[in-house]
Amino acid sequence: MKRAVILTNAYSTLPTGLNQAERLKSEFERLGVSAEIRRNGFFASLDKDGTVINNFCGYDFCVYLDKDKYTSAILEKSGLRLFNSHAAVRVCDDKAETHLALAGQGIPMPPTVAGLLCYDAGASVRSNDIDFIARTLGYPVIVKESYGSLGKGVYKADDRHELEVLCEKLKLVPHLFQKFISTSAGKDLRVIVIGGKAVAAMQRKSDTDFRSNLELGGTAKSAEIDERLRDICELTAKTLNLDYCGIDVLYGENGEYLVCEVNSNAFFGGIERVTGVNIARLYAEYICTKIYG
Numbered sequence: 001m002k003r004a005v006i007l008t009n010a011y012s013t014l015p016t017g018l019n020q021a022e023r024l025k026s027e028f029e030r031l032g033v034s035a036e037i038r039r040n041g042f043f044a045s046l047d048k049d050g051t052v053i054n055n056f057c058g059y060d061f062c063v064y065l066d067k068d069k070y071t072s073a074i075l076e077k078s079g080l081r082l083f084n085s086h087a088a089v090r091v092c093d094d095k096a097e098t099h100l101a102l103a104g105q106g107i108p109m110p111p112t113v114a115g116l117l118c119y120d121a122g123a124s125v126r127s128n129d130i131d132f133i134a135r136t137l138g139y140p141v142i143v144k145e146s147y148g149s150l151g152k153g154v155y156k157a158d159d160r161h162e163l164e165v166l167c168e169k170l171k172l173v174p175h176l177f178q179k180f181i182s183t184s185a186g187k188d189l190r191v192i193v194i195g196g197k198a199v200a201a202m203q204r205k206s207d208t209d210f211r212s213n214l215e216l217g218g219t220a221k222s223a224e225i226d227e228r229l230r231d232i233c234e235l236t237a238k239t240l241n242l243d244y245c246g247i248d249v250l251y252g253e254n255g256e257y258l259v260c261e262v263n264s265n266a267f268f269g270g271i272e273r274v275t276g277v278n279i280a281r282l283y284a285e286y287i288c289t290k291i292y293g
Helices: 015-030 069-077 086-093 095-102 127-137 160-170 227-239 269-275 279-292
Strands: 003-008 034-039 061-065 112-114 141-145 154-157 175-179 187-194 197-205 219-222 244-251 257-263
Touching: 003 015, 015 034, 015 061, 015 269, 015 279, 061 069, 061 279, 069 086, 086 095, 095 112, 095 175, 095 227, 095 257, 112 127, 127 141, 127 160, 127 175, 141 160, 154 160, 187 227, 187 279, 197 227, 197 269, 197 279, 219 269, 227 244, 227 257, 269 279
Parallel strands: 003 034, 003 061
Antiparallel strands: 112 175, 141 154, 141 175, 187 197, 187 244, 197 219, 244 257
16 A cells, blocks of 8 residues: 655644645545645654654655654654655755855845854844944845744844844844845745746735735735746755745846745645646655656
């Protein structure tokens, strides 16, 4: 019997995440694969032989819809094939690591500066560090926590005071700074790439927020994938060794595309609705071809 496990976060109750798992389960079963949805709540560990403890075996592969890098490492070390791989999930979960991995690969991105790491709550943010960020990126400047989804942990500082407040707030948290792309304020593109091929795109837009996330009230419509957008997104997925991803692309000046973020387990309910593309089916078919030939 062909068996798969779809692993979700231990605590998440987001309807979009639950829908993701159910849609994939349905498509796998259509292809003759028995798929079980499980929560990542079994405290995975390895015995001395490298076998996963807690009866997590007998599956041909795992669709990993979580960002827990410890469980993904354990499952992969035990020999289970993950979609996406542990390394790919780990790099995409950290926005600074994503930028570093893509830098120098011919992929256009907004100018980005990694935040300084602080381990002392009593330490003060230095004035010359604020000056450097302002001089390098200008105002407004985007400040992002390195870990976060659905637009959470993303801020905009319009002046020095707001930047100082954010730097103080985030000094003990991994973070980064990005140039604000005014030509893309409140709008961007989300492109889904499966098996190295860009398969669908939507334009997201918000009239009330500089962030365009649907979860924050943004709207969406289907978008065309021109040759330049296709090349950039497929190169991005290839560079990060992703089987599946959602790539957020900003509109730069003169029609330039800028890769902003990459999500290794991007929700696809919204883009399925506005484009009519069956993302779950394409992803399930891709995985089955990789595993069963």
